[in-house]
Amino acid sequence: MKKQLRSHINECLDTKIFDAESLCIFSKNEIFISDSCKIDFQTIANDSENRNYLFAEVKEPYRTIFNYFSENYTTIQAKDSESRMFLKEISVDKTNSSFSIIKILETNNAILIHNCGLLVKSNISISEAFVFFSTACFSLYVKFLYEYLYHQNELKSYQNFVLNLVNSYKEKLNTYNRRPILESSAKISNSIIEVGEIIVEANLVDSFFGNISYKLNNDIHITKTGSFLNKLENKITICNNDNYHVCKKEASSELPAHTLIYEKNNVCCIVHGHPRFSVIVSMICDNINCSNADDCYTKCRNERNIGNTPIVSGEVGDGKFGLYKTVPEKISNETVIVYGHGVFATGKTNFNEAFNNLLNTELNCVDEYLRLIEKFE
Structure with missing residues (x-):
């Protein structure tokens, strides 16, 4: 072979x-x-x-x-x-x-x-x-x-399967809350590689995809587009004002969002993953007769939150409905959930903070899902 x-x-x-x-x-x-x-x-x-x-x-x-x-x-x-x-x-x-x-x-x-x-x-x-x-x-x-959630009576035979699935997932996530995750590293690329591996290990991404960045002075160290977060060796590029338009071609498609998050918030690092329960819960809305339902992912009219974490609309990249227009304004409380997409989480001093903010947002969404099971039952 x-x-x-x-x-x-x-x-x-x-x-x-x-x-x-x-x-x-x-x-x-x-x-x-x-x-x-x-x-x-x-x-x-x-x-x-x-x-x-x-x-x-x-x-x-x-x-x-x-x-x-x-x-x-x-x-x-x-x-x-x-x-x-x-x-x-x-x-x-x-x-x-x-x-x-x-x-x-x-x-x-x-x-x-x-x-x-x-x-x-x-x-x-x-x-x-x-x-x-x-x-x-x-x-x-x-x-x-x-x-x-919406068809529990018809899907009653799956009740034990669902509860076991949710609780075992939550149990695994909690193991990351009980131990320090990252070693301190003087080299930014090493820290990005390390946090990427842990995000994948914790299943906080869809497959292996997401993006990570760190800002030092005027330089944004960011993962390249299409990178697997558990294989980031030589997959990190450095963007600044001098090379932005060239760097943008190989950097993550979320570079515009990362750039504006740094401009508008006092943070040094950002992680973006696709935790599954954050995605699920973001798509659940009480306004079932909303005339804008088909366009929620681009321009949701309802202001929603999970705890202190806002849910915003927005598409990947820098287009007309790009999430770079919605995420930076709402991430002041350290995390934002993008409708049907995932979570942006920040750290003010290191990647430990950013990872834990990502993790805790997903744990909150798991708890919210369990609460909704009882509500919709």
Whole structure:
């Protein structure tokens, strides 16, 4: 097996989501098919037209969630920002017919195959297919728990599953509250690398994605666009007034938001992750008849909070509805939740503060979710 293909396989297994015995990959005429593959992956790969494919079954809790959607849906549209950006929708195939699957892949990047697993395609690279796979897992997790709140009577058989899922997640998060996280480091890049690894370890991101920065004098040390937070060696760039427009091309797409946060607030570091319960709770609103419901993620008219943490709207980047217009103004209390997207958290003196603010915001949202279960029951 070629080194590049082995690297992709290891990358998948590092997520702890994939069932190792079911993994199949096709990339640049290299193919790996597991002995336990439940679909005719070879036939699908033969029809590739230079595409890249990734298929796998998933571990719990994702397996139960996948089964729920494959039994009850034909097409799945999620509201979180990662799904809107990467997937648009996830198709469901109940036949496990190669012909049917190939047909769906002409227009969709992700297919949930009933009682089999998830198949994703990318026209660019297997790395992008991996992003699509992990995004689908995150999106279905978020959508399932969101739906459970509003349909508890119909989904009563999932009650123990949901409560065990939420409480075990909360229990793991609390282990990070009981011990010091970061060693002090004189080198900024080392601190960014370290906090990135811990954010991924604590599952405070969608897959491995997010962004981190530190400001020293006029320099913003920030992670590069598309970087995995647990692999930040040589993935940090330094932006300032002299090179901003050049640096912007390789820096995180959230550089405009980070820049304005530093301008408007007395902080030295920022972490941005996609904690799942912060995303779920941000999309729950009592105004069910809102005429603006379809545009909440760009221009929500309602001022909402979880405890002292405001929820704002905004899209990735520096566009018309960019979150750089909403986040910097509202982050004075150290954290902000962006609707369907994630959390920005700051530290005034070090990354310990920023990480703990991110962590505690997510823990508050877990508690809010448990409260809402009782409220909507």
